[in-house]
Amino acid sequence: MSFLSRIMVLKSKAHFSAGPRGHESEKGLTFQGVRKTSGQQARSRIAIMIGAFTLVYAVIGGRLVYYGMTPPETVSSIRPAxxxxxxxxxxxxxxxxxxxxxxxxxxxxxxxxxxxxxxxxxxxxxxxxxxxxxxxxxxxxxxxxxxxxxxxxxxxxxxxxxxxxxxxxxxxxxxxxxxxxxxxxxxxxxxxxxxxxxxxxxxxxxxxxxxxxxxxxxxxxxxxxxxxxxLSIDLRVQNIIHDEIKRGLTDFDAIAAGAVVLDVNTGEVLGMASAPDFDPNNPGETIDLKTKSGMNRMSGGVFEMGSTFKAFTTAMALDSGKVSMNDTFDARKPLYIGGFTIHDFHATRRILSVRDVFIHSSNIGSARMADAVGVEGHREFLTRLGLLTRMETELPEVAAPSQPKTWKKITSMTVAFGHGVSTTPLQTAVAGAALMNGGKLLPPTFLIRNQEQANEIAKAVVNERTVENMRYLFRANVLDGSGSRANIAGFNVGGKTGTAEKVVNGRYAGNVRFNAFLSAFPVENPKYVVLSIVDEPKKAYKGCGVTAGCNAGVIAGNIIRRAGALLGVKAKFGPDGNALLVSY
The missing domain is CATH 3.90.1310.10 (Penicillin-binding protein 2a (Domain 2))
Incomplete structure (x- = not known):
């Protein structure tokens, strides 16, 4: 074998490892090829990618667990179906x-x-x-x-x-x-x-x-x-009112009836109903547009309130200082003015005191009181009581009162006994409450209102002396006047009747009436005002007739008799109010 052949054999058997400078490794390390290096790099990259994916999915999983354990957030615009x-x-x-x-x-x-x-x-x-x-x-x-x-x-x-x-x-x-x-x-x-x-x-x-x-x-x-x-409504009182006006429709053969119970010290409406009415569970089936059964006559209808306005006329005259309780008025003959004749429905044909004018409901005496105050004073007083402006309350169905465009002397005289100005029954009750509660006008409310809140918005409209006199006159009218059928034993009711002729074909019709009764109890320190109305009564009540005392007064009396104790008014009997009724 030649030398060269031996050298080639030895090279094939030898193992070389290239050093950093291409020299043989002194430590016997082997030389690493390109293929082996590429494989290690690939494995490293895969490990990094696996770690990254693991981290991402761990974060996502953690958030899902977090959201799953967190109570659902209340979001108004994103709601379950x-x-x-x-x-x-x-x-x-x-x-x-x-x-x-x-x-x-x-x-x-x-x-x-x-x-x-x-x-x-x-x-x-x-x-x-x-x-x-x-x-x-x-x-x-x-x-x-x-x-x-x-x-x-x-x-x-x-x-x-x-x-x-x-x-x-x-x-x-x-x-x-x-x-x-x-x-x-x-x-x-x-x-x-x-x-x-x-x-x-x-x-x-x-x-x-x-x-x-x-x-x-x-x-x-x-x-x-x-x-x-x-609401301020007491459902027990509401049911009583509803029951009594429904009965009144039948008993008096009327086209409509209504009533309201008002807290005179807070202005809260404890109950109010108007009939005919409807079932709110099926309004489309029970509202009759022909009979206006959907109409709330107590706040959404305006009417001439008749002689109930004489209460405001008397209060105005007394509060002005131009009339005192000792004054008298000549009602011996009708009053002629501007081509019109004012006469009394129940003519007494004599000189009347303020008390007599009130309990006999004298048109002549009321007209003379208004004349003593004057046209501007009369209009200002009714405005002060809120009777000539739209009433403010929560109920949407509130009608605006009507009044003459121009006020003259004859206008004031006829308005004095309830002709010429139309208001809502609720509005009349609110003004009446101001004459009973110490002279404070309170806007009516159908929401709860305490005494402190009422005092903040109360507006003084008449003086306390006027209030005392009006309480006396209200009680006198129930004891000796047209309101006797509302005289409920133990509750000391006071009130004023109002029988108004309705306008038919542009003229007042003597046989078509709108009746009202404005009352308060207990009148020595009134807590509640009750106003009842009967529209076009045709049937006399127990031979009484069809005037306000015979129907509207009866309804108000029945409401007071049934609801008085529920409202917290303790009935009093006997001269000193301490006697009790005992049955055996």
Whole structure:
């Protein structure tokens, strides 16, 4: 073997490791090739990527656990599907009795593009909803729209039966329906809502006017139950009022009747009703537009209040200082002025004291009192009592009073006994309360108002001496005058009747009357005013007649007799008020 051959054999058997400078490694390290180095780098990169993914998914998992354990946040505009219906707050009476509340229901809808057989769908739905308008439903099911309401506010039974029909393309959406446990008893005060649960009348409409409707319209509804709204109404008193005016419609054969009980010291309305009325649970079926059954006559109707205005005329005369309780007025013959004749309905034809003018309801005496004060003084006083301007209260149905465009001497004289100015009965009761409570005018409220709040807004309108005299005259009229049928034993009632002739075809009709009775009790320190009205009575009560004392006075007396104790007024008997009735 040649030398070169030996050298090649030795090289093939030798193991070399290149050093940093290409020299043989002194420590016997082997040479690492390019392939091995690339593999190690790949493994390192994979390890980094796995670590990164692990970290990302760990963060995501941690956040999911966090969100899962965190209570759901209340977000007004993002709501679960079942809560997407706007809620309304419960309406309660002053004692916590429910007057209005929401109940859950569902509404039936259809997606016409998914309806397979419209004819069959209509037939099947009619088996559960027999009153369904088949033509209208068929038209909806064959329309080009993608959504149609078929029936709103179904009962659970109806929903279950429709589900069992298995009709493709129809479904249900959650809804809420307003329920009024008291029915028609407080209909005009509480009001009602429409099919979309929006307030239409009464305090329901008031709530919407406070911003509830606007919030619901933009989806800003609450997931939690809204705070209940507590009214000043006492449902017990409300039921009594409602019962008595309903009875009055029948007993006196009248076209309408109404009454209100007002706290004279706070201005709170404890109860108010007007008949004919309606059932707020089914307003569309019970409101008769022809008979104006939906009209709240107590605050939404204006009437000439007749001789009840003589209370304000007398108070005005006494408060002005131009008339005293010792003055007299000549009523021996009619009063002629400006081509008009003023005469008394129950003519006494004698000189009358202030007390006589009041209890005999003398038109002549009242006209002379107004003349003593003057036209401007008369108009200013009625404005001061709030009788010539629109009343401010929460109830939306409030009518503005009417008065002559120009006031002349004859205008003042006729207004003195209730002709020429029309006001709402509630407005008259509010003004009457100012004559009984120490001379403070308080705007009426259908919400809870305490004495401190009332004192802050009270406005002095007459002096205390005038109030004392008016309390005396009110009591005298019940004891010796036209208000005797409201003299309920133990409650010391005082009041003033008003029998007004209604205008028919532009003239006053002697046989068509609007009667009212303005009363207060206990009159020595009045706590409540009760005003009752009877519109066009035709039947005499126990041979009494059809004047105010025979019907409106009877209604007011019955309300006081039944509600007095519930209102916290302790009946007093005997000369000193300490005697008790004892039965064996």
């Amino acid at each position: 079942e809560n997407q219906v706007a809620s309304r707050p419960d309406i309660l009476d002053r004692n916590g009795e429910i007057l209005a509340t929401d109940v859950r229901t569902v509404s039936l809808f259809a997606e016409p593009h998914k309806i397979v057989d419209p004819d069959e769908a209509v037939e099947l739905l009619s088996t559960v909803l027999p009153n369904l308008d088949r033509k209208a439903i068929y038209k909806k099911l064959t329309s080009n729209s993608r959504f149609q309401w078929l029936q709103r506010q179904l009962t659970p039974k109806q929903q279950s039966e429709i589900l069992s029909l298995g009709i493709p393309g129809v479904g249900f959406r959650p809804a809420k329906r307003r329920f009024y446990p008291a029915g028609d008893a407080a209909a005009h005060v509480v009001g009602y809502v429409n099919i979309d649960n929006r307030g239409v009348a009464g305090m329901e409409k008031y709530l919407d006017n406070q911003g509830l409707a606007d919030l619901a319209a933009i989806g800003m509804t609450s997931t939690s139950e809204l705070e209940p709204v507590r």
